Amino acid sequence: MPSKKARLFITDEADQNIADTYSWYEDQQVGLGDRFREVLRGKLDVVTSNPLLYQNVHGSIRRCKLSPFPYGIYFRVKSNEVRVLSVVGFKRHPKRWKGG
DSSP states (O other): OOOOOOEEEEOHHHHHHHHHHHHHHHHHSTTHHHHHHHHHHHHHHHHHHOGGGSOEEETTEEEEEOTTSSEEEEEEEETTEEEEEEEEETTSOTHHHHOO
16 A cells, blocks of 8 residues: 655745745756756655655754755655755755754
């Protein structure tokens, strides 16, 4: 029997990270922002299907890499919910994703 997907909750900060990153990639090359969102949607689908697949990187915060983009989805799992705290580049300061 297939497992039930976790409920996805994206914080305001993560939502802003996604919008900013989309805009930045679109400014670099038209369509690249759309590719970023496509990869993000696919990874979020995997994360909500099997959130414990990803390692803890700080306390209870887990990270999913957005390859080929140098970004990570930082999230917490609580009960049947995946709470996305931040979507940031690997070069960004860790305080950007440790706060939520």
